[in-house]
Amino acid sequence: MKTLFTPNANPQRLVFMSMVAAQAFVLLLLWMFYPLQLFPSLGDVFRSLGSLIADQGLIQELWASMTTALQSIAIATVLALLISYLTALPFFRPIAYAATKMRYLTLTGLTFFMALMVSSGHEVKLSVLIFGATVYLVTGMTSVILTTTQEEMDHARTLGMSEWRAFYEVVVLGKLDEMLEVVRQNFAIIWTMITLVETLYQSEGGIGLLLYKQNRYLHLDGVVAIQLVILATGALQDYVFVLLRRVFFPYSWLGAAK
Numbered sequence: 001m002k003t004l005f006t007p008n009a010n011p012q013r014l015v016f017m018s019m020v021a022a023q024a025f026v027l028l029l030l031w032m033f034y035p036l037q038l039f040p041s042l043g044d045v046f047r048s049l050g051s052l053i054a055d056q057g058l059i060q061e062l063w064a065s066m067t068t069a070l071q072s073i074a075i076a077t078v079l080a081l082l083i084s085y086l087t088a089l090p091f092f093r094p095i096a097y098a099a100t101k102m103r104y105l106t107l108t109g110l111t112f113f114m115a116l117m118v119s120s121g122h123e124v125k126l127s128v129l130i131f132g133a134t135v136y137l138v139t140g141m142t143s144v145i146l147t148t149t150q151e152e153m154d155h156a157r158t159l160g161m162s163e164w165r166a167f168y169e170v171v172v173l174g175k176l177d178e179m180l181e182v183v184r185q186n187f188a189i190i191w192t193m194i195t196l197v198e199t200l201y202q203s204e205g206g207i208g209l210l211l212y213k214q215n216r217y218l219h220l221d222g223v224v225a226i227q228l229v230i231l232a233t234g235a236l237q238d239y240v241f242v243l244l245r246r247v248f249f250p251y252s253w254l255g256a257a258k
Contacts, residue, residue, distance in 0.1 A: 001015065040220050045224050048219070052222060052225060052226065058229065061209070062229065062233065064204060064205055064206045065198065066233070068194065072126055073133055073190055075126070076130045077137060080137030083134075084145055096142055099134065099135055100135065102131075103136050107128060107131075107132065110131070111128055121201040122204055124200075125198070128193065128197045129193055132189055132190075133186060133187075137186050140182035140186060144178045145175065156170050176249065177245055177248075180244065183241070184242070187241070191230060194207075195208035195212065198212070210226060211226045
């Protein structure tokens with residue numbers, strides 16, 4: 001138990017899992033017995049969750065949103081990697097700089113121009129999500145590239161590599177694990193935006209539209225149930241990314257503090 005309150009300690013797995021279970025139990029007790037009753041009761045949320053699954057197609061709507069999110073993050077990742085790697089050439093650095101600053105733009109109004117450029121509601125949804133994710137991914141990926149040290153590049157040059165080969169070995173291959181971590185961290189942005197775009201373009205449904213309808217009619221138990229489903233999906237998604245990093249880049253954990 002003492003290790004739980006010691007800085008930089010590494011408690012035993014059993015102790016740590018017991019602590020997590022205890023904290024979750026306390027959170028449940030607070031939810032069930034908090035005097036102000038800010039949230040719907042646990043029973044109401046579970047009943048609403050069952051109704052959403054059985055009568056309103058929650059699983060199908062979640063799958064529709066998931067496929068849209070995966071499409072968006074895949075295209076955004078390719079675009080962001082291309083823009084970020086092109087910063088090796090001074091000519092393209094202003095483009096990457098501008099892309100990083102575009103994360104301050106709001107989507108209000110921009111969706112109108114995107115609707116003019118594409119032909120279907122699905123493409124508008126994709127373009128909005130891709131834009132929103134790309135500007136954040138470029139910011140994270142260029143930061144990773146900037147962590148490349150002079151010693152790393154000089155080491156590659158002393159091995160007789162050309163500038164392009166040194167860039168490929170040190171920056172592209174050497175930092176792929178960190179790029180995957182950037183994608184994991186920014187995937188959440190897709191889920192925060194998907195409610196907006198699915199509300200604006202309702203033809204394909206999605207869990208964002210379902211959440212909007214529950215909120216509109218003040219079905220707060222349904223709102224909490226859907227939010228918990230999104231939270232669980234995001235946590236599972238995070239776990240999958242960590243697993244992929246452990247499988248494909250096992251060396252990336254060697255330098256981690258213990």
